[in-house]
Amino acid sequence: MPARACPSAAPKPEYRLPKSRSFLGASRVWLHVIASDGLMATLQPILRQLSYVETLGEASGPSDLKEVYLVDDALPDALELCRALPPSTSKILASKDTTFAHHRRCADANIDALIASPVGPRELVDWIEHFDARSSDRRATVLIIDDDELAAEGVAALLTMRGIEAEILGDPTKVFEVLDRSSFDLILLDLEMPQVNGVDLARMIRLNRSYLSVPIVFLSAGGDIETQMLARHFGGDDFISKRTPHGQLVRLVELRVERARVLRLLIERDGLTGLVDHARFVERAAQELARCQRTASECSLIMIDIDHFKEINDTWGHQTGDLVLRRLASALVSWLRRTDIIGRYGGEEFGVLMLDTPPERAAPVIDSFRRHFSALDMTSGNATFRVTFSAGVANAREAGDVASLIAASDAALYRAKGAGRNQIVLANAVPGTRSEPTETVPRAETPKRKAKAKALALHKSQTTHTRQVVTEVE
């Protein structure tokens, strides 16, 4: 038997945490590293690559940051050390031991993530993003469908007290209007309603692809096992008796919501950048477009595409290309408002929806971001280089549907490319308005670029619905 300490042993009261080194990057995570010199030497270039800078001698970071510890399992008492860390922090253990027994010891020591040592940038950044405080920013929302509004209000009040937003729907026949208008993390569904029973309603909800993933929890007065089986068969995820004490009921809902949010984040997010994926972005754009049309409010759609990204891959390698994509994603997230919706539209193309913002106000925001981003140093080994992007901005108000909105901003983006890249084009700008040019290093013409420019010029001559460049650089 190995002579290891019993994993469930309580931390020694005199246990003193070794000194950690702390790092801050674009994500809202404050990373504390407790590692041997060997691991520290491996980590430093990775953290540099991810634009993390060491914070020297600070007792605490900004309060809205999530604190994450990365602990080296090669240190003596690494597990005991993890156990002694504050419970509110997340703990990552870098370890060579991947056995079942070690997983068990890690779970016992309240470790949240186990990553294989030597640490790779991809896995580390994935976990950091997972712990990013931003991912849990939006308040959880629950839709309660119940004909007994008094009971529903009671549950809603309790959920609100726990920080969960609850909307009550007394008339189940209005369910699709509500679901189209906003998205929910969970539906709490009464089984017995006069217009339609809960099981049938769940079946109807599940007929739509966009509502396949939202968890449905049934609230039932009776304990009829056959109805319960039927309800589960037709897409119900859980069953709570109306007799359950309210405190427990709310806790059950809360746990379900938490789990659903983690899963949704994994399903609907792009694995590389952590942004919402193509399908989800288009769905949100459609929702927001409908909202704009209903409320006569303003909304802008911006399509961003990295310039000469293929060359970046060719010159610096695909892995560095991936890091550039992550850099752009996290820089966008920190630059824009929390209410803006940012998605990875395709390979090196990103979409941004700026709510309640007309294009005239959206374009300068994206343009100042463009200047900021083009001045960031990207690193690959010891070399540094810079990256630019082009963008097209379109007005949701002028689009009939989401396809034409995307087409309009894409056409504007294409114009930006054709006009020399590293600039923003407004789909509906008045001809002749140009903002001050900024300086960049002119790029050499290669035969490939010439061919591309020709194709773009051709496209430009065929495109009529974008009209003017707002900023120009090269």
Ligand code: GH3
């Ligand atoms: P332009 O300025 O006209 O946009 O030129 P470009 O080179 O950026 O555009 P092009 O469409 O020719 O090339 C896009 C490249 O993006 C090709 C593709 O291999 C690369 N790409 C797409 N997705 C990824 C990804 O996830 N990671 C990396 N590293 N590269 C990707």
Ligand code: MG
């Ligand atoms: Mg009822």
Ligand code: MG
């Ligand atoms: Mg590109």
Ligand code: MG
């Ligand atoms: Mg592209």
